[in-house]
Amino acid sequence: MVCIAAFIILAFMSLSLPIVRLFNKPVADRIWQSLKKAWYCVARRATLRKCDSNFKDDVKHSLLKKVIIKHPKMVKPLSTAIEVTSVLIVIITIWSLLVVVRSGLSLYVYGTCDIAAPSSCSLNTAEACSIDEARPTFWQSPIASIGYWFSDFGEVIAGLPNRIKHWDANDYLPNNPTFYAKYDKSKPMALEILDPGCIICQRSYLSYKRSHFINTHNLTYIAYPIKSESGFKFKNSYLIVTYLQAIRDAKLQNNGRATDWQILDKIFIDKNAQNIPYQTAFNNSYSATQAETILQNWLKDFGFSSDQVNIITIATKSQKVKDELAANRNIVDNKIRAKRIPTFIYDGHKQEGLFKGE
């Protein structure tokens, strides 16, 4: 273990060899020779052969020789400390390599280096609202944390084929899909996973609304309220999503355009009497009662009668809507495996994060 640890340290030191060589060639040569010795030892260990050089002793003795004569009683504890430190260095290095590999693969597959808590990854490939999972910390539950770590690794590996596969939005459509514009079977399907409370969804909405995207694709969506430890990441998202789903199911027509999309228009584009964007107000100001009243008023504004609004309101609390939302969540979590919102599937690709237009 000592020779492996020494190899690791020397390998890092060797990165600076070109600079060291400029100022002190003998030192650089010594580092290089030591690295070669260490590599020889590591290579033999890696191939399950005994390390037949004295490199391990050379390393240990280079430290212990300073104390053996003057402080002989320190030799044993110091020797143990060297062994323990070596083990730690090797474990930390292996762990670090695994983290790098896992993070790199995760970044490649999911666009975030931490699939359980994407918000904690500063390397995320696009702006998005993270779907962070609520998990115990390492100190709260070490064994569970390690288990999660490896299960995430497995998920990343399992997700590799998804990175290169052809994504077809038709494979992930929710029940009763509605479309931003009138459905045209000649146009390709596009699916967005969105959370009404997510600011990136709002910016994406404005972005594709300004682009030709909505004219060239049949754009539908799955409403996905992101969960948090205390419920939902955005406090009224779930309420809004139940209305969106109930409206879809009710099939009550007003002015011909899908009402759920009109509600999204209001949330993402309009502002209230206090000139506050509705999304911000829903997230920060409105209580559930206030939010529900707003939604009901909008339905009336869109041409629904009071009876129709009542039917929709009752439907939001129905088992059917709950089941449909659960089914949608299953599509997002287990089929698409989206880690961040919004996620778009169109033109054979899956894109997570802010929609940047065509």
Add this chain to the structure above:
Amino acid sequence: MGKIMRLGKKSAVGNNQTDFGYLAEGTVYLDSACQSLRPQPVIDALNEYYTTYNSCGERVRYAWGKKVDANVATTRSKILKLLKYSPKDYFVSFTLNTSYGINLLVNQLKVDAIKKVVTTDIEHNSVFLPTMAFAKKYHLPREVITRNADGSIDLNHDFSAALVVVNVVSNIDGRRLQNVRDLVAKVHQQGGLVILDAAQAVGHYYDWLANVPADAICSSAHKMYAPSLGVMVVKKDLPAKLDLTFLGGGMVDDVNRDSYQLSYHNPAHIHTVFESGLQAWGEIIALGAAVDWLIANHKDNQIDNLSQQLYDWLKARPNTVVLNQESTPVISFYHKKTDSHLLAEGLSEVGIMARSGYFCCHYYLSHVQHYPALVRLSLGLHNTQADVDKVKAALEGVLQ
């Protein structure tokens, strides 16, 4: 440098205390079994060669070359005189070291009259490996005799037509081949040949080795206070038993297209039989100075007293296993709780140079005795009471 120049003005022989005055204060050298320190007169002799008459020897007509020839011849004589061999029966050749000398002999021996190879378990690899290779090459049996505790060899062994290669003094514990003269007589009586490895004998036991009638005695000048050099003292009838294949410059009187006339047939040039190519003239000349110095300083030296002190002290240390049966200038030991290599490195940190490991005796130490790596303290004529005191002080805390 200034110190060397001052010492260089001393007498040719000097004395054993000041002739190592170039050593840094507090430095203790205890690896004389590998190579001894060179006293100032020896260094001066080498320097003098390089700075005043640096030239080739043999067949050189100019003054420097003639001086080289004369001094080299003197060194050959001094070696024979030191070991009390008659120039009528023996000659001296120079090589690289003891291993090289033994290989020169063993690899060129005519195998017809040899039926087996005999050596012992405590041999240095310089003996162990060439005998192994020789036996394997000629498909001869090789017998490895167990040495007695006092270093002697059981003479009841059958030495018929045997090539016997053994050391005179062990480099592990200074154990001597007590019955060396009887052994040589017995082997000769049974039609065999004896090559002695005297590497460890020439520095301290040259008197004791005197005129042992072996067929060849191989040793190393660098273990007798001279520069790095191999020394072979060879019976004059031995070259006839060789099939010479290691040939080159300096060995011939004449050469034709497909034949040559070797010089060694001329008694005056018999030493050339083992001296192919340019020789280390300066080192050979300095060996002559070393012989003078050794003779002048050996008898009055307290090396036996110092060795005895170290031996007794080490024997009394707890958890310390001393391999020696008796005090000799070569003392090997190990501490049951401390790695010997680490101990040697630790000693080095405080200025004490001591050897650790198996000292090229892997077979005996590792595979027969199953010892861990050892520490070896080998004293030389340069060592002083202060050296021993320093070693004892350094090891006091460790050997518990």
